[in-house]
Amino acid sequence: MEVHLAGTLLKLLQGDIVEQEVEAVVNAANTGLWGGGGVDGAIHRAGGTKIAEECRRIREERGGCPVGEAVITTGGKLKARYVIHTVGPIWRGGQGGEDELLASAYYNSLKLAKEREIKSLAFPSISTGAYGFPVERAARIAMATVKDFLTRNPAAFEEVRFVLFSPEALKAYEGALMEVLATA
Numbered sequence: 001m002e003v004h005l006a007g008t009l010l011k012l013l014q015g016d017i018v019e020q021e022v023e024a025v026v027n028a029a030n031t032g033l034w035g036g037g038g039v040d041g042a043i044h045r046a047g048g049t050k051i052a053e054e055c056r057r058i059r060e061e062r063g064g065c066p067v068g069e070a071v072i073t074t075g076g077k078l079k080a081r082y083v084i085h086t087v088g089p090i091w092r093g094g095q096g097g098e099d100e101l102l103a104s105a106y107y108n109s110l111k112l113a114k115e116r117e118i119k120s121l122a123f124p125s126i127s128t129g130a131y132g133f134p135v136e137r138a139a140r141i142a143m144a145t146v147k148d149f150l151t152r153n154p155a156a157f158e159e160v161r162f163v164l165f166s167p168e169a170l171k172a173y174e175g176a177l178m179e180v181l182a183t184a
C-alpha cells in the first residue's frame with residue numbers, strides 16, 4: 001500500500017528491514033545499544049562491526065539511548081548509509097506511558113532523519129516483537145505519529161517505508177493507515 005502525504009511517499013510493505021535500499025534504516029534497539037535479537041540482531045549481523053563500534057562510542061559518551069529517543073550511526077555494510085537506533089517501550093499492560101513512548105520513538109527518529117537531511121528511510125514495527133507491544137495498537141500509534149510529522153513537515157522526505165515481517169503485521173499497519181487517513 002502507498003499513499004502521498006504532504007509531499008512524502010508513505011509505503012507499507014512486507015519484507016526484511018536489512019534488505020532495504022534507502023538512505024537510513026531504523027533499528028528497534030535497546031537502551032544500552034547492545035545488539036540483541038530480532039531486527040537489532042539482523043541489522044548488526046548484516047551491517048558488520050562498524051555499527052557496534054559506533055554504538056559503543058555513544059554508550060561511552062552518553063550512556064546509550066533512553067526509551068523514546070533516537071541516535072544515528074553508520075550503516076556499515078548495509079545498503080543503507082545510516083542506521084537510526086531508537087528504543088521502543090517494553091509493553092507492561094499499557095498504564096506505564098507505553099503509547100506516548102512509542103510515539104516518541106517514531107517522532108524522534110523522523111526528527112533526527114530530517115535534521116540530517118536524510119531523504120528516504122525504512123521503519124520496522126518497533127516494540128511489537130520481544131518488547132510485546134500489541135501490534136494493532138502499535139500500528140495505530142505509528143501511523144498517527146508519522147501522519148502528524150509529515151503534515152507538519154511538508155516534503156520532509158521523498159519516501160518513508162514501513163517494512164513488516166509478516167502478512168499479519170502488514171495487514172495491521174494497512175488497517176491503521178486507512179483509519180488514520182479517514183480521520184482529519
Ligand code: ADP
Nearest residue numbers: 016017028038039042126127128129130131165
Ligand atoms: P522489539 O524489541 O522493539 O519488540 P523486535 O526486533 O523483537 O523489536 O521486533 C520488532 C518487530 O520486527 C517484530 O514484529 C518482528 O517480527 C519484526 N522483525 C524481526 N526481524 C525483522 C527483520 N529482519 N525485518 C523486519 N522486521 C523484522
